[in-house]
Amino acid sequence: MTFYPPGHNIQTNVQYERVIAMGRVLYLKFLGARAIQEAKNNGLRSGKPLVVLDRDLVIDCDDKAWACGVRPGDTLRQAMISSPACRVLKVSGPGGESLGDILDILAKVSPYVEPAADQSGVFVDIPLDADPAEILDSLDGLYSKVFAGVSSSKLISRAACDLFMREYLERGKVSSGNTKWGFLRQENRRLSRSDRPQEEDQVSVRVMAVIDGGKERTFISGAPVDCLWMAPPEILSTLRSLGLKKVKDLREVSTSALVERTGDWAVLVKRWAAGEERSRVQALYPPPTLTKEVSFVEPVQLQKELFYGALKELAADLIEKGLGFKTIRLSMAGDFKTLSGNSSVERKFVRPVSSFEVMRVAVDSMLEGILKDISSSGPALSGFSVNLADIVPVQAKPSPLFNTEPVAKPKDIPVALRLALFGLEDKFGDGVVTWGEKDTGGERFNPEIMRREKMLSIWDPMRLQVSEQLPEPASVGGVADV
Numbered sequence: 365m366t367f368y369p370p371g372h373n374i375q376t377n378v379q380y381e382r383v384i385a386m387g388r389v390l391y392l393k394f395l396g397a398r399a400i401q402e403a404k405n406n407g408l409r410s411g412k413p414l415v416v417l418d419r420d421l422v423i424d425c426d427d428k429a430w431a432c433g434v435r436p437g438d439t440l441r442q443a444m445i446s447s448p449a450c451r452v453l454k455v456s457g458p459g460g461e462s463l464g465d466i467l468d469i470l471a472k473v474s475p476y477v478e479p480a481a482d483q484s485g486v487f488v489d490i491p492l493d494a495d496p497a498e499i500l501d502s503l504d505g506l507y508s509k510v511f512a513g514v515s516s517s518k519l520i521s522r523a524a525c526d527l528f529m530r531e532y533l534e535r536g537k538v539s540s541g542n543t544k545w546g547f548l549r550q551e552n553r554r555l556s557r558s559d560r561p562q563e564e565d566q567v568s569v570r571v572m573a574v575i576d577g578g579k580e581r582t583f584i585s586g587a588p589v590d591c592l593w594m595a596p597p598e599i600l601s602t603l604r605s606l607g608l609k610k611v612k613d614l615r616e617v618s619t620s621a622l623v624e625r626t627g628d629w630a631v632l633v634k635r636w637a638a639g640e641e642r643s644r645v646q647a648l649y650p651p652p653t654l655t656k657e658v659s660f661v662e663p664v665q666l667q668k669e670l671f672y673g674a675l676k677e678l679a680a681d682l683i684e685k686g687l688g689f690k691t692i693r694l695s696m697a698g699d700f701k702t703l704s705g706n707s708s709v710e711r712k713f714v715r716p717v718s719s720f721e722v723m724r725v726a727v728d729s730m731l732e733g734i735l736k737d738i739s740s741s742g743p744a745l746s747g748f749s750v751n752l753a754d755i756v757p758v759q760a761k762p763s764p765l766f767n768t769e770p771v772a773k774p775k776d777i778p779v780a781l782r783l784a785l786f787g788l789e790d791k792f793g794d795g796v797v798t799w800g801e802k803d804t805g806g807e808r809f810n811p812e813i814m815r816r817e818k819m820l821s822i823w824d825p826m827r828l829q830v831s832e833q834l835p836e837p838a839s840v841g842g843v844a845d846v
Contacts, residue, residue, distance in 0.1 A: 388489070389517060389521045390496055390513070391513045392485055394511075397463060399508075408453075427508040428447075430509075466507075469506075470499070471649060474490055476644070476646065496514050516580065517639075586612065588610060589609060589610065589611060599629050599633065602626055654752040674748075676720050687716075689753065691754045692726055693709070695748060696734070696748045709734060711726045
């Protein structure tokens, strides 16, 4: 039961500062964005094709240079052959400021915007109900081509983006349509230049891959091992040297076997191969905060129960949005003085929390400290505020305490039987033994006994022949035909 003073004696005010319910990760990779930004920063007109060069390699170009055949990764000589009239702009370093205009727009969509380490793309944590196409619409004119991947994790979003960007660069298009893991779409858009009507309209390309929730494992199965981009290059090189080309090939290798070649990375690589990755997008600017203010028309006596109603509302809001906080600050105003002179107190948590019980225990502890610090008896409270800071998205699925693989029922064939099967296949050829399960009049018998009798009848002439009737044990299992 929530305790509050009479209804006419309370006024509440909730302030939301950039608090958004997050749920999916959008990864964007641009072509032409840096060329457009550099041309703007240097005051260059778009009359000639523009090529951005770093260490004698093309790192970006505008749509005119692209139409002439210039591609990122070309040398200066190759670029000049493709576009002799192109303008070359030499830069140094990744140039994070080249995405300045794009980051400013994305920061209005979500507080969680994280440029990639190599500055080639950007992660955005977006709400579940947000339309990625509308976000891309707000970026029109700031790029020539954009490749987008949307999923529930950073690993899958970037893997999808890199995979289909590579396909587009090789084929000039991607295979659009619905798939078993979501959908893939390519859209060519013609943007009119209202500021320069005398110039030709700009044509932008948009490629978007959306992976439905729960389909991450399905998508990553057929992807190449290189899509596990979170692993260091030397680990990916080791996996390729082992003959593992696809992620699904990696799943068939046990963790213990991988440890011998990749060390401690084996556990993470196996988890990523299963589509499990829980890192979150970091905030581009200071983390968001949530503040709830309560004021009383007339001062009331300070009691712990006064704060419970506000805490319950904050907890319900956090749980609904899938958020948690690490810092809680309690500030009070009234006709009282503390010995230390502080009327506010703060408590920090190691991990994000959002439950009412945790908040109640923390506030009770803070109030006990304040009550001991108050010099007057019977303090009168005229209002208070609860501020939650360091707000981050929290995982709906609890993370395991230890890095353990899910326990599954053993599917391996018994050792003795495996040796016998290999002997049969070596003698009579591959495919001579069919493993399966077969009903026999409502009863099933153990395939190991059936196989052993058949195999021994081949190797031992004194045993009964295969064509003779074998006893059927009353055990449960499957049957294999030889």
